[in-house]
Every structure is written in C-alpha cells, then in structure tokens.
Amino acid sequence: MKLVVNEQEYDVDVTPDMPLLWVLRDELGIKGPKFGCGIAMCGACTVHIDGRPVRACSYPASAVQGPVTTIEGLGQPDALHTLQKAWIEHQVAQCGYCQSGQIMSAAALLAANNNPSDAEIDTAMSGNLCRCGTYPKIRAAVKSAAEALRSESVPVQNESEGTA
Amino acid sequence: MSTLGKITRRTFLVGSVAIAGGVAFGYWKYKQPIDNPLEADLDDSATALTPYVIIDQQGVSIIAPRAEMGQGVHTTLAALVAEELEVSLDAIKVLHGPASNAYFNAAVLEEGIPFAATDVSRTAEMVRGFTKVPAKFLGLQITGGSSSIPDAFYKMRTAGAAAREVLLQAASAQLNVPTSQLSANDGTILASDGRSVAYTDLAVTAANIEPPKEPVLKSRSQWKLLGKSMPRVDMVAKSTGTAEFSIDVELPDMLYASVRMNPRLGAPMTSFDASKAEAMPGVKRIFQVNNGVAAVATNTWYAFKAVNAVQCNWANASYSNDTNGLLAAVQDSLSPDHQDSQFRDDGDVEQALQSGEIIEAEYQVPYLAHAAMEPLNATAWLRDGKLDIWAGNQLPTQALKEGAAITGLDEENIRVHTTLMGGGFGRRAEMDFVIQAIHIAKEFEGTPVKTTWTREEDTSHDFYRPMAVARFKAKLANNTIDTCDLHLAAPSVAESQMGRLGVPVAGPDIMIVQAAWDQPYSIQNYRVTGYRTPKAFPVSSWRSVGGSQNGFFHESMMDEIAHAGGLDPLEMRLQLINHDVSRKVLESVAEQSNWGRALPDGHGLGLAFVLSFGVPTAQVIEVAAVDDTIKLIEAWAAVDVGVALDPRNVKAQVMGGMNFGLAAAMMGEITVKDGEVQQRNFHNYPSMRFNQAPDIEVQVLENGDQVRGIGEPGVPPAAPALGNAIFAATGKRIRELPFSKHVRFS
Numbered sequence: 001m002k003l004v005v006n007e008q009e010y011d012v013d014v015t016p017d018m019p020l021l022w023v024l025r026d027e028l029g030i031k032g033p034k035f036g037c038g039i040a041m042c043g044a045c046t047v048h049i050d051g052r053p054v055r056a057c058s059y060p061a062s063a064v065q066g067p068v069t070t071i072e073g074l075g076q077p078d079a080l081h082t083l084q085k086a087w088i089e090h091q092v093a094q095c096g097y098c099q100s101g102q103i104m105s106a107a108a109l110l111a112a113n114n115n116p117s118d119a120e121i122d123t124a125m126s127g128n129l130c131r132c133g134t135y136p137k138i139r140a141a142v143k144s145a146a147e148a149l150r151s152e153s154v155p156v157q158n159e160s161e162g163t164a
Numbered sequence: 165m166s167t168l169g170k171i172t173r174r175t176f177l178v179g180s181v182a183i184a185g186g187v188a189f190g191y192w193k194y195k196q197p198i199d200n201p202l203e204a205d206l207d208d209s210a211t212a213l214t215p216y217v218i219i220d221q222q223g224v225s226i227i228a229p230r231a232e233m234g235q236g237v238h239t240t241l242a243a244l245v246a247e248e249l250e251v252s253l254d255a256i257k258v259l260h261g262p263a264s265n266a267y268f269n270a271a272v273l274e275e276g277i278p279f280a281a282t283d284v285s286r287t288a289e290m291v292r293g294f295t296k297v298p299a300k301f302l303g304l305q306i307t308g309g310s311s312s313i314p315d316a317f318y319k320m321r322t323a324g325a326a327a328r329e330v331l332l333q334a335a336s337a338q339l340n341v342p343t344s345q346l347s348a349n350d351g352t353i354l355a356s357d358g359r360s361v362a363y364t365d366l367a368v369t370a371a372n373i374e375p376p377k378e379p380v381l382k383s384r385s386q387w388k389l390l391g392k393s394m395p396r397v398d399m400v401a402k403s404t405g406t407a408e409f410s411i412d413v414e415l416p417d418m419l420y421a422s423v424r425m426n427p428r429l430g431a432p433m434t435s436f437d438a439s440k441a442e443a444m445p446g447v448k449r450i451f452q453v454n455n456g457v458a459a460v461a462t463n464t465w466y467a468f469k470a471v472n473a474v475q476c477n478w479a480n481a482s483y484s485n486d487t488n489g490l491l492a493a494v495q496d497s498l499s500p501d502h503q504d505s506q507f508r509d510d511g512d513v514e515q516a517l518q519s520g521e522i523i524e525a526e527y528q529v530p531y532l533a534h535a536a537m538e539p540l541n542a543t544a545w546l547r548d549g550k551l552d553i554w555a556g557n558q559l560p561t562q563a564l565k566e567g568a569a570i571t572g573l574d575e576e577n578i579r580v581h582t583t584l585m586g587g588g589f590g591r592r593a594e595m596d597f598v599i600q601a602i603h604i605a606k607e608f609e610g611t612p613v614k615t616t617w618t619r620e621e622d623t624s625h626d627f628y629r630p631m632a633v634a635r636f637k638a639k640l641a642n643n644t645i646d647t648c649d650l651h652l653a654a655p656s657v658a659e660s661q662m663g664r665l666g667v668p669v670a671g672p673d674i675m676i677v678q679a680a681w682d683q684p685y686s687i688q689n690y691r692v693t694g695y696r697t698p699k700a701f702p703v704s705s706w707r708s709v710g711g712s713q714n715g716f717f718h719e720s721m722m723d724e725i726a727h728a729g730g731l732d733p734l735e736m737r738l739q740l741i742n743h744d745v746s747r748k749v750l751e752s753v754a755e756q757s758n759w760g761r762a763l764p765d766g767h768g769l770g771l772a773f774v775l776s777f778g779v780p781t782a783q784v785i786e787v788a789a790v791d792d793t794i795k796l797i798e799a800w801a802a803v804d805v806g807v808a809l810d811p812r813n814v815k816a817q818v819m820g821g822m823n824f825g826l827a828a829a830m831m832g833e834i835t836v837k838d839g840e841v842q843q844r845n846f847h848n849y850p851s852m853r854f855n856q857a858p859d860i861e862v863q864v865l866e867n868g869d870q871v872r873g874i875g876e877p878g879v880p881p882a883a884p885a886l887g888n889a890i891f892a893a894t895g896k897r898i899r900e901l902p903f904s905k906h907v908r909f910s
C-alpha cells in the first residue's frame with residue numbers, strides 16, 4: 001500500500017489490518033508517535049490525516065486516504081512549530097512520552113480554532129492521558145500558543161514559573 | 165537497622181572516618197577504589213577525569229548516572245557538575261553512563277532507617293552514615309526514594325570542582341603561568357595576560373594530572389546556575405518527538421517480540437499450543453520464556469497478534485484467588501502475632517484509652533498499578549560473545565547481573581544502555597521485562613530483538629502498590645488531641661522486591677509505617693504500630709512507597725479527630741507540630757489557599773500535611789459538590805526542600821506528584837478474580853484526564869537544613885487532602901480508596 005507521511009511517499013507491504021501506528025514505527029522508522037494503549041484510550045499515538053487528529057494505534061493503515069502528518073512533520077528542533085515553542089517556554093514535559101500526542105491533538109485544535117475556550121480545550125485534550133500529571137502546563141502552553149498564533153508574530157516570554 | 169546486616173558492623177570503624185573526600189577517587193577511603201567504568205570505552209584522545217565528567221576534542225560530557233523518568237534529574241545532576249566546572253548547560257552533553265558499581269546510590273537507603281528525618285541526634289546521623297555502606301556493597305545504582313539529589317549534591321559538585329582544578333593545572337603547564345594567574349570561565353581557562361585555552365584543548369594534558377581529593381566548593385552566593393530555574397536539557401527533544409525512549413531503539417535487521425505470562429502472577433505455564441499463531445503473518449518463532457510465551461516477528465503488531473493467539477494452559481495462583489481473600493489476609497494480619505514494628509510509642513496509650521470518649525475508624529486502600537505511559541519494553545542483542553541491553557530501567561547494575569546469569573558472559577562483555585523512560589514510578593526498578601528480553605535475544609543470537617509488552621500485559625503483570633488497612637483510636641482532651649493510636653497493616657514491599665533481587669531482608673520493614681510513624685507532632689500519647697501481612701501477591705515500590713497509603717491514613721485520621729472535637733484542622737496541626745520547618749510549610753499553604761475564607765455553597769477545602777523523604781509537604785484542595793458529583797476546583801501545595809536547586813523543576817515535580825496521587829485516589833484500583841488481575845487497559849484502569857485536573861499553585865521554601873529530592877513527596881498528601889475536602893463539602897467521610905466507589909468526578 002502507498003502512504004504519504006510528512007510529505008514523503010512510501011510503499012509498504014503489510015497486512016491490511018495493521019494499524020497506521022505500527023507502519024509508522026516499525027516499517028518506516030518514524031518514532032515520534034508513541035504506543036501507549038493500542039485501543040484509542042490514551043492519545044499517545046495521535047497523528048493527523050488530512051489535518052484531522054486520529055489515534056494511529058486504532059486506524060488501519062489500509063484505510064488511510066490522505067496525507068499523514070506526525071510530530072516530525074509538524075516541526076523540528078531547528079524549525080519549531082508555534083506549539084512546540086510554547087511547550088519549551090512552559091517546560092511542559094516530564095517523562096515526555098505522552099507529549100508527541102498532546103502536541104498533535106493541540107495542533108489540530110488550534111489549526112481549526114485559534115481562540116478556543118477552556119471547554120473547547122478540555123474537549124480537544126481529554127483523549128490524551130499524561131501519567132506525569134503535566135495537564136496544568138499543557139493548558140498554559142496551548143493558551144499561549146493560541147495567543148501567539150492570533151498575533152501572528154511569535155512573542156516568546158522569557159521565564160514562565162510554576163504552572164500558571 | 166537489622167537490614168544493614170554484618171557488613172555495617174564490620175565497616176563501622178573505618179566508615180566513620182571516611183565521610184569527606186573526593187567522590188571519584190575514593191570517597192570510600194577504607195576500601196579499594198572502584199575501577200573507573202568509563203576508561204574501557206574511551207580512545208586515547210579522550211580522558212575520563214572522574215566517573216562523572218568526560219572531556220575530549222568534541223566537548224564536555226557529564227555523566228548523570230541516574231535514570232531520567234520525567235523528574236528532570238539529568239538537568240539537575242548536570243548542573244551540579246557544570247556549576248563547579250564552569251561550563252554552561254547548553255555547551256555540554258548529558259549521558260546516562262554505563263551500569264557500574266562506582267555509581268552506587270548512598271542516599272536511597274536512608275529512608276529505611278528508624279530515625280525520623282527531623283531527628284538530627286548524633287545516633288541518627290551516625291546510622292544514616294552507615295546506610296551508605298551497604299548501598300555500596302550491594303552496588304545499588306538505583307534511581308528511587310527521591311534520593312538522587314541528596315546523594316549527588318556533594319559528590320557531583322566535588323567531581324566538577326576536581327575537574328576544574330585539574331584543568332587549571334593543565335593550563336598552567338601548557339601556558340607556563342602559575343595557576344594563581346588563571347581562571348576558569350565558560351569552558352575556557354583564561355590567563356591574566358589575555359591568553360586563553362579551551363577545556364577541549366587541555367584534555368590530553370589533564371589526563372596525567374592527579375585530581376585533588378578535596379577541592380574547594382563554591383559558596384551558594386557564587387552559584388551561577390544552581391538555585392535558578394534552568395531549561396531542562398531534554399525539553400526540546402521531548403517537544404519534537406525526537407527524544408529516544410527504549411521503545412524507539414532501532415538496530416540493523418531488528419526483530420520485534422511480545423510476551424504473555426501466566427496471568428496468575430508467578431505461577432507456571434503448564435503447556436501451550438502455538439500452531440495457529442505460528443502460521444500468522446510476519447511470525448518468526450514462538451517459544452516458552454519464563455512462565456509464559458514469546459512471539460518474535462517482523463513487526464511489533466504481528467508479535468502482539470501472534471502472542472495473543474497462542475493457546476496457553478496456566479497453573480493456579482499461589483495466593484488467594486480474589487480481592488476479598490487478599491483483603492481478609494491484610495485485615496487478619498492486624499494482630500499481635502504479625503506485629504512488625506513500633507517505632508513510635510510516646511506516653512501511655514493503653515492507659516489513656518481506658519477512659520473517655522474514643523473516636524475510632526478503619527481505612528483501606530487497594531492494590532495499584534504503576535501504569536507508566538510507555539509500556540514495558542527492552543531490547544537485547546547477543547553477538548560475538550557480547551551482550552548489549554537497551555532498557556529504560558531504574559537499576560542498571562542489576563540488569564548487568566541478570567545478563568551475566570542468563571548468557572554466562574562476564575559482566576565486562578555486557579553493556580546496559582539506560583535510555584530515557586516514559587515514566588517509571590518504581591516499576592522500572594523491577595527486572596522481569598529485562599530478563600525476558602535477554603532470554604528472547606538469546607534464542608536469536610546475532611540478531612537484535614526488541615520485546616514490547618501490550619498495555620494489557622503491562623497492567624495485569626505489574627508488581628503492585630500493596631493493599632493496606634489501618635485502624636485508629638483517638639481521644640481529645642483540653643481542645644486538642646490527647647491520644648492517638650494508629651495500627652497499619654500491609655504486605656512488605658522490601659520483602660517482595662528485595663527477594664526478587666536475591667537480597668535477604670531481615671528485621672522490620674519501615675515502609676509499612678513510612679510517613680506515619682515519623683510525623684512531627686507532639687501528642688501526649690502517640691503510638692504507631694506496623695503489621696506485616698504474609699507474603700502472597702507480588703508488590704513493589706510505587707511512587708512514595710509506604711507514604712502513598714500512610715499519608716491517607718494518618719491525615720484522614722487527623723481530620724476526623726479535628727472535626728470530632730470541633731477544631732479547625734489547620735489550627736490543630738499548628739498547635740501540635742514540633743518542627744519549625746514543617747510549621748512554615750503549613751502556614752504557607754494556609755496563606756496561599758486563604759484557609760478559613762467563606763466558600764460558595766457546596767464547596768469545601770481539605771488540608772493534609774505529610775513529611776516524607778525528609779520533605780514536609782502541605783496541600784489544600786478546593787472541591788465543589790453537586791449531589792454526588794465532585795469537581796476539583798483548585799489546589800495549593802507548599803514544600804520545603806532545604807535547597808531548591810531548580811525551583812521550577814521542584815514545582816513541576818510537586819504538581820506531577822500531586823496529580824499522580826489524585827489520579828489513584830480518585831479512580832485507581834486493581835482487583836483480582838480467579839487469581840487474575842481484572843484490569844487490562846486504560847478503559848478499566850482509568851487515570852485522571854485533562855478536564856479533571858485542577859490548577860496547582862506550588863510554593864517552595866528553603867528553611868530545611870539539607871537538600872532533598874522531590875520526585876515523591878508530592879504524592880502522599882494528595883489523597884487525604886481530597887478526602888478531607890470531600891468531607892468538608894458533603895459531610896461524607898470516605899474511608900476507602902478509590903473515592904470513585906462513593907462519588908463521581910466531573
């Protein structure tokens with residue numbers, strides 16, 4: 001089957017039921033999307049298909065109809081996405097394992113709505129678990145990324161303390 | 165103390181004179197220095213100044229020999245070295261370093277001694293000194309017990325300072341000027357005549373210079389990095405999906421495996437039929453490993469499917485078949501014949517309880533899984549008489565031993581690569597998943613094999629936080645607590661965990677009463693007794709260990725007593741507290757949360773205070789109740805860590821610890837039926853979600869007398885603060901966890 005991931009074309013030979021996650025990770029070596037539960041309960045594997053967030057662990061690769069974007073396609077260490085800048089500014093990650101998925105869920109939200117209410121953020125982010133309990137910082141980072149996107153420039157505050 | 169055994173007594177005399185000294189060059193002067201484990205790996209152009217620092221042409225690398233599982237330890241450990249070495253954090257590389265006894269952790273056993281953290285008497289200090297000895301003999305390169313920072317605070321700064329002194333001497337030789345005219349700054353040695361030489365250009369000369377044993381450390385006022393919030397060294401990688409966890413390890417021609425062990429934990433597999441599974445796509449081979457099966461395939465997904473298709477016959481469990489039976493065993497052990505310890509017995513409890521009005525209650529908590537976000541996994545590669553192991557693990561020296569035992573190779577032919585961990589919480593100090601990966605790789609000699617557990621396997625094959633039961637009796641007099649008699653029963657984590665490591669543990673298990681017997685209250689008649697439930701179901705360390713249940717027991721009890729006497733829970737504690745550092749923590753959280761203010765209808769504030777791992781921690785939670793639905797509105801915490809090396813990271817750890825404790829208190833429960841754990845994945849072992857998490861404001865104080873680790877102390881007060889808040893809001897006292905058995909959370 002053919003797949004377009006992060007603007008690159010791939011041809012893979014796997015069974016049709018193989019979830020997208022395992023094609024990405026074990027066939028294509030794209031390791032940003034993480035395995036957490038395998039049943040669409042944790043969000044660690046979140047990627048975009050055609051800009052929509054999907055749980056790659058529960059999405060058969062053969063059903064993919066559109067370009068796939070993973071965290072690697074969103075931004076790179078030397079070319080950060082606004083959300084990634086906000087994540088670094090707020091020092092969100094602890095173990096970091098859930099964060100690819102968190103950022104991809106947030107990216108889909110902000111792409112559709114750069115001025116989300118608290119309730120809208122709750123809805124978009126509640127499918128992503130974080131066992132390290134970084135939620136308050138995620139909320140703060142999503143809000144400052146939204147603000148940065150709205151003002152189109154990307155002002156980075158110097159120091160952000162605590163969880164605010 | 166008896167856990168220290170013979171070694172302690174034998175080394176007592178020498179040990180008492182060996183406290184000061186250079187860390188890498190014989191911190192333990194009474195014994196042969198341990199070989200520097202880095203030298204074997206370095207080529208001639210590089211020189212290992214100490215086991216903590218490498219400088220070569222490429223730059224400066226700092227070895228942070230503790231596992232990074234989210235607690236920010238790599239950044240803080242690196243900063244300790246960098247501060248003295250005079251390099252900036254973004255100019256260095258931080259490596260975990262190999263498994264080695266030279267990286268033993270002296271602080272981890274300190275929590276296991278029967279002197280409260282607030283006890284600074286000579287005997288207490290002396291015994292604390294001894295515990296460093298067995299840690300070294302056990303070669304415990306362990307990450308746990310919130311011990312990394314206390315252990316490293318002196319050792320790693322000394323390593324940095326020693327390296328700096330050597331570089332100054334090397335520059336003196338190279339530039340031919342006395343060291344008095346040289347200074348170290350930002351990776352460079354500067355001479356007063358304006359010349360300068362980079363550290364990297366001094367490496368070869370430096371290799372021949374003996375480092376000073378006791379270099380002078382900077383005073384706090386001279387610190388440039390420490391004491392300020394530092395950007396974590398792993399933050400960019402963790403925000404871009406480029407951080408490498410062990411599940412991301414990729415090697416040439418790698419194969420992928422998964423396992424299924426007997427769901428009746430520890431019992432054997434009697435037979436299996438893999439004929440159907442063997443015919444499935446991508447499958448290479450299926451075979452028995454330990455008490456279950458492994459499937460090896462060309463993709464993890466194929467391995468998952470195949471291993472689940474194997475027909476297995478499992479033997480019965482060696483423990484009671486269901487939760488009720490296991491609970492009965494804990495309850496039954498609350499009797500004199502199972503008494504394990506009584507480290508606190510102030511006044512005359514028996515006498516006091518003869519008369520007056522007695523308040524009494526029983527509490528219980530369930531087994532809990534660790535449920536780290538990254539399911540357990542490890543990679544092993546056996547080839548050409550060498551074994552490489554990649555695993556996010558909290559105990560690499562043990563991984564080395566297991567590798568040697570399974571393959572018959574000498575330890576010097578085995579390398580343990582400790583990767584970043586997608587959470588540990590104590591689970592990754594166990595070796596079962598590493599052992600399996602090595603067995604599997606042995607079947608495929610020459611080929612690297614990554615073994616990944618399904619979430620179902622991970623949830624149902626944990627070593628759990630023990631179920632525990634508490635009973636208390638108390639009495640009020642003169643508007644305060646007069647008597648408090650707390651009985652705590654639980655299976656022994658030390659017995660279960662150390663048993664698997666083959667380390668015998670004698671004497672009482674202090675973790676059964678941890679964070680209850682040693683609380684800083686002066687109560688007239690105050691007794692805490694521990695009871696040990698006979699070993700059955702596998703248990704292990706779970707973030708904050710005994711504190712995770714005992715904080716709930718002790719602090720719910722305090723709240724019950726206060727309310728029974730019509731006392732304010734804060735005032736009552738302030739009156740009884742006998743430790744100034746703790747008092748300030750309570751006052752701080754009271755101020756932050758504006759304790760005592762008028763609240764909207766249906767709202768309640770709950771307070772809890774727990775001293776654990778030497779860190780006094782107070783938390784207040786505000787909840788709103790609508791019928792039986794509880795919403796967490798906001799939370800406040802205050803801690804005292806003595807010295808806050810990185811204040812923002814301290815706050816983050818308290819926030820994370822509190823959320824970890826809240827998640828368990830709200831909805832965490834492992835149950836057993838037919839000998840099998842019934843929870844399999846996040847649908848029936850849920851965790852707190854984004855919309856349920858309150859904002860948490862953390863205050864960090866520095867009145868304590870020594871630096872403390874902060875990975876765990878945020879956990880214990882969370883459950884009682886929430887329970888006390890639910891009581892304040894609803895009048896309902898919930899005496900068992902999780903609270904979701906009695907209320908709903910929105």
Ligand code: FES
Pocket residue numbers: 034035036037038039040041042043044045046055056057058
């Ligand atoms: S791994 Fe896909 S949602 Fe958990």
Ligand code: FES
Pocket residue numbers: 093094095096097098099129130131132133134234537586587
């Ligand atoms: S940062 Fe560890 S699970 Fe979210």
